Amino acid sequence: MDDLGNALASDEPTLMLGGGNPAKIPEVQARLRERLTEISGSAREFDRALGDYAHPKGERTMRRSLARLLAREYGWKVTEDNVALTAGSQTAFFLLFNLLAGEDADGRLRRVLLPVTPEYVGYADVGLREGLFHSLRPAIEELEAPFYKYHLDLDALEVDESICAVCVSRPTNPTGNLLTDQEMSTLDALAREHGVPLIVDNAYGMPFPSIVFRDAAPHWNLNTIFCMSLSKLGLPGVRTGIVVANEEVVEALMRMTAVMSLAVGSVGPVLVQPLIESGEIIDLSRRFITPFYRAKAAFACAALQRELAGLPHKIHTPEGAFFLWLWLPGLPIESVELYRRLKQAGVLVLSGHYFFPGLDDEPWPHRHECLRISFAQAEEIVREGIRVIGVEVRRAFEA
Secondary structure (H helix, E strand, O other), X not given: OHHXXXXXXXXXXXXXXXXXXXXXXXXXXXXXHHHHHHHHOXXXXXXXXXXXXXXXXXXXXXXXXXXXXXXXXXXXXXXXXXXXXXXXXXXXXXXXXXXXXXXXXXOOEEEEEEOOOOOOHHHOOOOOOOOOEEEOOOEEEEOOOOEEEEEOOOOOOOOOOOEEEEEEEOOOOOOOOOOOHHHHHHHHHHHHHOOOOEEEEOOOOOOOOOOEOOOOOOOOOOOEEEEEEOHHHOOHHHOOEEEEOOHHHHHHHHHHHHHHHOOXXXXXXXXXXXXXXXXXXXXXXXXXXXXXXXXXXXXXXXXXXXXXXXXXXXXXXXXXXXXXXXXXXXXXXXXXXXXXXXXHOOEEOEEHHHHOOOOOOOOOHHHHOEEEEEOOOOHHHHHHHHHHHHHHHHHHHHO
């Protein structure tokens, strides 16, 4: 984040293929600007967004509208009391992980199971103590070259008494992996068998922003903590996370929010509430957001294959989100050194080694052979950035 911030503030041009900022999709931006105009022209809407404290669970009208949408679309038995808003997804995971994990009254360490790594880098440092995660390597399925896919390793999957929750992102940042419906059912059954919640990070998933490129059903029941966000819809600046869970979890989050910040901001919730109530938010996602990123993924894959032709490389099949996960088997240097070389050449990506929380001490070369590449930027930036990646990877292999 420090490198990304410095690059944005610098006078030197940098090709930004490393951050998680969503693209600015014209049709979506136009509709959001319309909503801002409507809010500024209505005294009541303006006060809801800016002039009044919201409930500690978050702006009530938006929570009620979201519960109705989820019940309507998926048949989930939820009400506004199953929904809590937070100051972004990162805050939601800080609250949830520290609510559930850490030292218990008997001094035992309770940990979160990450059953498939690579996994979201943002989880790594949210714990108030070290050792918060128990993580597993994936099973790897070889697809038509150069593609492959991560799966749950069913032989390694187990929950012992130290585990307090199971957590997955779907689709996954950094890899674009989408766990299958069967894999989600397996995790759900395992979590319920051991009496621990299943946390699903749905920041890129359905019903919005729906950056998903194959069929999949969202998963929720009273043992599931389902986390959403407005960021990848195109609203990262409003810092609005959404948690759908049983009432006990929502009450706990409410109390934590009240202590930490009194209430959650209402600009984002008020901005999208009518779009959620009417279902327009799903239409915007399906008509504009999904096809936009699907096309960008295809463009970036073609560019990578062109620039890395003749070099050892594999690409995780893009099934969602807006990143390509590049694996360079046998890379003669570690990915963090490749990251430094690319930064010197004016391209920012992310070194893959950051995305294995809980596996830091495990000797596995794969952790140091991968890069995360964002394809959310304009095509000319993605094309040139991938060209430079090809130059530096070729230099590394041929040295």
